[in-house]
Amino acid sequence: MDGGLAGLLITLFLLSILWFLIWRIDRKRSQLPPGPAPWPILGNLWQKDVLPLYRTYDKLSRTYGPIFTIWLGLKPVVVLCGYEVVKDALLGHSEEFGGRPEIPLAMQLSKDYGFISNNEKKWRELRRFTLSTLRDFGMGKNSMSQRVQKEAQHLVELLTKLKGDMGPVHPRPQGRSTTFPNIMHHLPGPHRKALAECEKLKDYIRQKVEIHKLTLDPSCPRDYIDCFLMKAEKEKSSPENMYSNEDLVMSVFNLFGAGTVTTSNSLVFFLLILAKYPHIQAKVQEEIDAVVGTGRAPSMEDKLKMPYTNAVIHELQRFHKTRVENFPRMTTQDVVFRGHTIPKDTTVIPVFSSVHMDPTQWENPEEVYPGHFMDEKGEFRKREAFMAFSAGKRMCPGEALARIELFLFLTTLLQSFTFQLAVTYEEMDLFSLWIEIERRAIPGTFFAIRRPASS
Numbered sequence: 001m002d003g004g005l006a007g008l009l010i011t012l013f014l015l016s017i018l019w020f021l022i023w024r025i026d027r028k029r030s031q032l033p034p035g036p037a038p039w040p041i042l043g044n045l046w047q048k049d050v051l052p053l054y055r056t057y058d059k060l061s062r063t064y065g066p067i068f069t070i071w072l073g074l075k076p077v078v079v080l081c082g083y084e085v086v087k088d089a090l091l092g093h094s095e096e097f098g099g100r101p102e103i104p105l106a107m108q109l110s111k112d113y114g115f116i117s118n119n120e121k122k123w124r125e126l127r128r129f130t131l132s133t134l135r136d137f138g139m140g141k142n143s144m145s146q147r148v149q150k151e152a153q154h155l156v157e158l159l160t161k162l163k164g165d166m167g168p169v170h171p172r173p174q175g176r177s178t179t180f181p182n183i184m185h186h187l188p189g190p191h192r193k194a195l196a197e198c199e200k201l202k203d204y205i206r207q208k209v210e211i212h213k214l215t216l217d218p219s220c221p222r223d224y225i226d227c228f229l230m231k232a233e234k235e236k237s238s239p240e241n242m243y244s245n246e247d248l249v250m251s252v253f254n255l256f257g258a259g260t261v262t263t264s265n266s267l268v269f270f271l272l273i274l275a276k277y278p279h280i281q282a283k284v285q286e287e288i289d290a291v292v293g294t295g296r297a298p299s300m301e302d303k304l305k306m307p308y309t310n311a312v313i314h315e316l317q318r319f320h321k322t323r324v325e326n327f328p329r330m331t332t333q334d335v336v337f338r339g340h341t342i343p344k345d346t347t348v349i350p351v352f353s354s355v356h357m358d359p360t361q362w363e364n365p366e367e368v369y370p371g372h373f374m375d376e377k378g379e380f381r382k383r384e385a386f387m388a389f390s391a392g393k394r395m396c397p398g399e400a401l402a403r404i405e406l407f408l409f410l411t412t413l414l415q416s417f418t419f420q421l422a423v424t425y426e427e428m429d430l431f432s433l434w435i436e437i438e439r440r441a442i443p444g445t446f447f448a449i450r451r452p453a454s455s
Contacts, residue, residue, distance in 0.1 A: 032076055033340040035069035036060065043071030054321050057081050057351045066354075067340055077328070077347045078340075081354040083361045083385045085338065090329075090350060090392035093337060098393045099330035101347040109198055114250025115397075120332075122242045126251060131397050133227045145300040148404050152412035153297060159417060159448050198253070205252050209245065225252065258398045263405045269434055270316045270410055275419040275446050276430050277368055284309050285451070288415050294453055298411035300404060306411075307380040311373035313406055317388040318356040319368055321431060329394070352387050361385035417448040 029035075036050050044050040050060065050070055060068055061081040070077050080086050089097045102118055112118055115126035138144040212225045221227050225248065232243035274281040291305045292298045303310055329348040334341065342348070357365045362372055362385065375381045389396040396402070413419075422445040 028076055029069070031341065031343060032069045032346070033067045033078055033342070034064045035071075035079075036064075038071035041073065043073045043075070045072060053079065053349070053351060054353055057354050058357075061354070067338060075347065077349055078342055080348060080350045083355045083358045086350045086352070086355050086387070087384075087391065089337065089348070090390070093335065094392040096331055096333055096335040096337070097329050097348055099332040099345070100394065101328055101330040101345075103328075105195070109195060110250050110253075111246065113244070113246040114254050115247075116250075116254055117247075121240070122247075125242050126247065127397060129228075129231060130224075130251060130255070133224055134397075134401070136227075137223065144401065145404055145408065148408045149297050149299065149412070152409045155409065156412060156416045159413075160450065162448065201256070202249055202253055205249050205256075206245075209248055209252075224255070255398070258396070259401060259405075263402055263409075265438075266317065266320065266402075266406060267409055268437075269320050270313070270406075271413070271419050272421070272434060272437075272446065273316055273319070273368060273430060274312075274414075275421040278418075278420070280312060280368065280370065281414065281418065284312055284411075285414050285418070288411055292411070292415060294415070298408060298415060300407065302411070303407055307374060307378060308370060309411060310380045310407070311370040313410060314373045314383075314386060314388075315368060315370045317406075318362075318372065318386060320388075320434075321353045321356075327390070327394070350390075352390070355385055355387050358385060413448075416451055418451055420447045420449060422446055 029038075036044055036047065038044050039047070050056055053060075053070075057079065058081075060070075060079070066081040066085045068079050068081075070079060080089050099120070100116070100118055100123070106116075107118075110116065115123060115130050117123045117126070209225055209229075212222075212229060216226055216229055218230055221230060228243065228248045228251065232245075232248070235241075235243045274284070287306050287308050288298065291302050329350065331342050331344055331346045331348060333344050336342075356362070359365050361383070363369065364372070373381055373383060373386075389399040389402070
């Protein structure tokens with residue numbers, strides 16, 4: 001066979017594969033909600049008018065409706081936008097939209113262990129155990145608040161050690177898990193360094209688990225690890241083995257990530273936005289001075305007397321957009337939803353930013369407006385369209401702890417410091433600034449100015 005004929009056959013073979021992939025995608029597209037046309041193999045991955053969703057969901061939903069389909073490579077993803085649609089899916093059809101798709105990098109890290117397992121039975125069991133155990137150790141109670149208070153005071157002491165009143169602060173938002181496709185396993189990049197660091201943390205947790213095994217007293221469990229080990233001993237004869245050593249390691253790992261990374265990133269964003277809007281920061285400080293004063297640290301008991309501060313925290317959470325939707329859902333069965341047929345095992349992304357920016361639910365969705373969470377009497381009011389901790393059966397299990405941390409850390413910091421943006425950032429769009437800091441393209445620099453001992 002000469003080279004020309006071989007080349008022709010290879011070309012025809014590749015074209016036939018390409019035609020098959022196009023036919024397969026077109027066939028799937030006809031069975032899913034409408035959406036932008038994907039490229040062969042790549043889908044919508046490199047189409048800037050489609051991804052990232054935080055920039056494009058509004059335009060796409062105006063074109064295709066609040067339920068549309070995008071393609072991550074060869075994988076279809078149904079996107080849900082707006083309060084009514086997201087609420088209907090996560091609360092009205094919680095079982096149908098209650099699955100969790102396999103996230104390749106997360107699966108590589110977890111090996112399907114821990115309480116975010118894709119195994120539905122294991123996930124339910126370990127989530128129930130984790131919530132129950134955390135409640136027993138005071139999550140959401142005064143004992144937990146006191147521990148958070150101490151950590152907040154340590155942070156104040158650290159900032160105080162900076163030289164001079166105008167010491168610069170360089171917060172570094174922590175990395176997030178992503179929804180990258182399987183191809184990322186084979187490519188270089190920062191995700192490989194992140195995975196390596198995660199493995200170091202897992203090794204550290206394994207060491208702690210071994211120490212706990214040697215010092216465990218079943219009559220007096222000290223913490224979550226002790227309780228897990230005791231449960232594992234009771235369940236050791238079970239054929240399902242949901243309480244293995246690696247399940248413990250990954251559960252602790254996930255608790256650590258949820259309890260530190262998410263909250264710390266939110267606090268960095270809060271401080272940036274308050275530095276950008278000093279009149280809001282000043283009003284929060286006025287409430288802190290009136291309710292708490294300077295002679296003691298803020299406590300959770302103060303929260304009920306501080307409606308404006310509570311409203312500001314909720315408003316900053318509402319306003320905080322993210323670059324990726326890290327925790328997609330998956331349909332557990334074929335479902336007809338608002339006129340669209342969505343097949344079983346389809347990945348679904350509820351865009352919570354679209355809920356928090358829904359003009360039918362918020363008076364001034366594009367503005368930082370604490371009044372969203374205050375009634376005509378100046379008291380705090382809840383809003384159904386607030387979904388900072390998700391909604392439905394997979395709602396964030398650490399919500400109670402996160403609320404304590406956000407309130408105590410923010411009020412403790414603002415009791416002691418006033419935060420100002422570096423001059424170079426004053427004219428930057430707030431969200432653009434946050435995105436640049438989050439992806440570490442620029443340092444997030446602002447100044448912590450010590451407030452007088454008595455205001």
